[in-house]
Amino acid sequence: MKSHQLKIYNTLSREKEEFQAINPPFVGMYVCGPTVYGDAHLGHARPAVTFDTVNRYLSYLDYRVRYVRNITDVGHLQGDADEGEDKIAKKAKLEQLEPMEVAQQYTDSYHRDMAALNTWKPSIEPRATGHIPEQIALVEAILAEGLAYEVNGSVYFDVLKYNESYKYGKLSGRILDELMSGSRDLDGQGEKRNPVDFALWKNAAPEHLMKWDSPWGIGFPGWHLECTAMSSKYLGTQFDIHGGGMDLMFPHHECEIAQGNACNHQDPARYWMHNNMITINGQKMGKSLGNFITLQELFTGDHKLLEQAYSPMTIRYFMLTAHYRSTLDFSNEALQAAQKGYKKLINGLRIARSLEFSPESGADLDEKQIQQIESSIAAAFRAMDDDFNTAQAIGHLFNLLKKINSIFTGQLKYSSLGEEIFNKLKDTFITFVVDILGLLEEKSEVQEPMLSLLLKLYSEAKTARDYDKVDEIRAGLKSMGFVVKDMKEKIDWAYEE
């Protein structure tokens, strides 16, 4: 394994902690996946890109990551509490579909959008409906511990009883007394001993669409229980990293911790990581606010708030330019700046790939240049080791990019770096952009041959002094987002930044 001292901000301790895998080189990571009842939006993209980058960086460090991200296809009720309709069943009724048709449709579209963002697939992607027996077994185990009770075919977790031996609220910092006094007595809560108790299993009314037999009658599992069942099944009763959006910290993750402790007498995960939220022009994103943007709308530009389409890699790059624990504000201005930055990096990637060490005669090693390159490389990795600070790492990559561009234009000599440092510069830049940050060059199959052909015609027109033709080709390429790089000894192209 590479010797890096990785630090991770642990929401549980509210500190950056040195990362120690439970069983190196293996790392178990569970991330709460989508509830599949609608198109993926920015709120789905951020955790997907964040934990994909965590996965990529851990893999770069030679950890062997088992990344489990679930699909919630039952039990997630409106308002994220124990009342209201199941989100998927509600959509199924509206569209006159089977709930599983809804789940399948939006699982497929989620996969399509996450692939566009170049996120690696999880190692295991379990579905809640495929783990009903495991969930029933967990309810039985919690009942056997005396930390749950059954009422009218529903089973609730007894938070007060649990809190006698453990600490409910330790992840989110919520105080139990305040939670109790702040709880409203909502519909269905009459069954609970205390309004802070949460459902492990809910009795299903006859009209309920998704339901299963259980020792307590026909019903369906609670949302929080699903993640405990699937994470413990595939990663064990204690694993390394549990991730998700900050909005899931309470009650969802708090309840997962309670369930894990109730069954196994230990916290389910060592490190709890939470990505921050996304705002749109400074406002919280919400359907009722009219600023809810799906990824497909971003990719096509088909939304009243968008001035243009933004490519998947522009979105990915944009997310990486902020640290995952900072809020990220979407605006056309910020996205256009991200598009420029992304294109700069990709132009650098193309150049870096094309460069081969070819020493000039008579040039000496330039210690200052070497030292600048070495320190930018070290700083980029230090940033990643410091709680995956992609924002800072990208800043250092731009310093490396300057050196790459200078080599390309001949201002910086290969000989002044020497072969070892040149290769280190080239390899680090490529590895960082492609493997760690997961940024790809977005292009069609025919792009390279078409551009070569056009540049050949450009060059012939230039030789023939047909400057109208030269200008026409230049303008045509520009309209397609490419610039002609007409240099002394060569003609090349680049993405317009």
Ligand SMILES: [Zn+2]
């Ligand atoms: Zn979850």
